[in-house]
Amino acid sequence: xxxxxxxxxxxxxxxxxxxxRPDLANTPIVVLSNNDGCVVARSSEVKKxxxxxxxxxxxxxxxxxxxxxxxxxSNYTFYGDISNRVMSVLREYTGxxxxxxxxxxxIDLTTTPKPENLGKLLHSKISxxxxxxxxxxxxxxxxxxxxxxxxxxxxxQYGGVYSMLDKNSVNNILKDFPVSKIWGVGPQTTKFLNNxxxxxxxxxxxxxxDWIRKNLKILGLKTVWELRxxxxxxxxxxxxxxxxxxxxxxxxxxxxxxxxLQQAISSYIxxxxxxxxxxxxxxxxxxxxxxxxxHKKHELQQHSSQLIRLQTASNYTPDLTKASQExxxxxxxxxxxxxxxxxxxTGLHPENQVQENLFxxxxxxxxxxxxxxxxxxxxxxxxxxxxxxxxxGIKPKWIMRCELRxxxxxxxxxEIPNIKI
DNA sequence: TCTGGGGTCCTAGGACCC
DNA sequence: TCTGGGGTCCTAGGACCC
Numbered sequence: 001x002x003x004x005x006x007x008x009x010x011x012x013x014x015x016x017x018x019x020x021r022p023d024l025a026n027t028p029i030v031v032l033s034n035n036d037g038c039v040v041a042r043s044s045e046v047k048k049x050x051x052x053x054x055x056x057x058x059x060x061x062x063x064x065x066x067x068x069x070x071x072x073x074s075n076y077t078f079y080g081d082i083s084n085r086v087m088s089v090l091r092e093y094t095g096x097x098x099x100x101x102x103x104x105x106x107i108d109l110t111t112t113p114k115p116e117n118l119g120k121l122l123h124s125k126i127s128x129x130x131x132x133x134x135x136x137x138x139x140x141x142x143x144x145x146x147x148x149x150x151x152x153x154x155x156x157q158y159g160g161v162y163s164m165l166d167k168n169s170v171n172n173i174l175k176d177f178p179v180s181k182i183w184g185v186g187p188q189t190t191k192f193l194n195n196x197x198x199x200x201x202x203x204x205x206x207x208x209x210d211w212i213r214k215n216l217k218i219l220g221l222k223t224v225w226e227l228r229x230x231x232x233x234x235x236x237x238x239x240x241x242x243x244x245x246x247x248x249x250x251x252x253x254x255x256x257x258x259x260x261l262q263q264a265i266s267s268y269i270x271x272x273x274x275x276x277x278x279x280x281x282x283x284x285x286x287x288x289x290x291x292x293x294x295h296k297k298h299e300l301q302q303h304s305s306q307l308i309r310l311q312t313a314s315n316y317t318p319d320l321t322k323a324s325q326e327x328x329x330x331x332x333x334x335x336x337x338x339x340x341x342x343x344x345x346t347g348l349h350p351e352n353q354v355q356e357n358l359f360x361x362x363x364x365x366x367x368x369x370x371x372x373x374x375x376x377x378x379x380x381x382x383x384x385x386x387x388x389x390x391x392x393g394i395k396p397k398w399i400m401r402c403e404l405r406x407x408x409x410x411x412x413x414x415e416i417p418n419i420k421i
Numbered sequence: 422t423c424t425g426g427g428g429t430c431c432t433a434g435g436a437c438c439c
Numbered sequence: 440t441c442t443g444g445g446g447t448c449c450t451a452g453g454a455c456c457c
Binding site for chain 1: 432
């Protein structure tokens with residue numbers, strides 16, 4: 001039987017913000033999304049106050065301020081670094097891990113003699129060594145490990161680690177576990193199940209396989225099997241190359257000119273192409289999309305995209321920038337206030353397997369290759385966007401808001417914490 | 422005034438081929 | 440005169456995840 005552990009950092013972004021701010025140890029804090037748009041992380045004190053996840057900041061700003069909640073813009077560079085530290089601890093004690101998201105990792109405990117003991121050890125090592133609290137769930141499938149982690153998180157008496165390896169404990173937990181909280185069951189499926197009087201995970205696993213397959217397809221069936229303890233979703237220890245790469249942002253203020261829109265798109269292309277080069281792939285297709293603010297019903301609305309097939313698959317920023325200009329020309333309409341735009345690269349293939357176009361040479365000259373390699377190195381060393389194409393604009397107006405960002409304590413010498421002795 | 426960003430997988434349906 | 444049908448590939452869109 002397989003045994004999985006899931007290690008999940010509690011309130012990750014909020015916990016990160018507290019690491020170098022012992023003065024905030026018991027202060028309620030929230031972290032906002034890009035553009036200071038939504039509340040994406042809440043410390044436990046804030047959760048208790050009933051502030052929901054994902055709520056637009058402006059709706060709760062007054063409430064948060066009036067009760068003394070400390071607000072942070074998101075600081076992804078910092079969270080990424082803390083995440084790496086957590087993952088290093090896991091690797092040190094468990095060998096191969098599957099990094100599932102910035103704040104979660106699966107570990108394979110199949111051959112670990114006492115999984116729960118290792119869980120306790122990891123819990124204390126991460127807490128002491130990195131400074132963020134984690135919850136660890138142990139079970140015979142990933143989906144059950146997710147459930148176990150939820151139990152560990154909600155019940156402090158287990159000390160942050162909960163094992164669901166024996167059958168009795170599984171049924172005991174599943175009978176009170178709402179289907180809406182199952183990994184892989186979203187709002188649509190919840191609605192469907194509830195309409196059929198299925199409310200708990202236990203009721204869900206007691207359904208007939210045929211019925212589940214017919215209505216919820218193969219994914220639904222896999223989820224049920226996993227909840228019955230059958231291991232269907234195995235470990236992925238080496239990160240796979242992405243099949244699509246997306247870069248998009250909402251604008252700090254509406255964009256109304258074609259030039260600004262083009263600048264924004266150019267800068268997203270630069271980000272996406274850099275990711276593409278780092279996985280040594282080329283893209284065949286480029287999607288460019290633009291959106292107006294759907295919440296402003298009285299304004300002109302546009303939600304459209306252009307798909308461009310590149311003449312030759314490429315990861316060379318100027319190629320894709322040029323292609324994007326054509327798309328922007330088709331998409332842009334005067335009089336519309338654009339709120340968000342982005343690019344998606346698809347049809348990705350390894351760069352050494354490019355299908356040559358008979359009429360158009362795809363090989364970049366050595367000079368072009370060198371230039372783009374230098375650009376990547378400089379930007380890696382000195383920070384994203386230190387060197388850009390002129391088409392991305394300089395100090396653009398549409399740049400995101402992030403007025404309440406904390407320091408990059410661990411990744412920027414200028415912002416390293418000071419200690420007064 | 423103010424509503425995130427980056428992914429994956431699956432399915433249906435059209436295009437195309439033989 | 441008779442005008443098929445199955446397989447495959449691709450894309451758009453939906454649902455879900457963090």
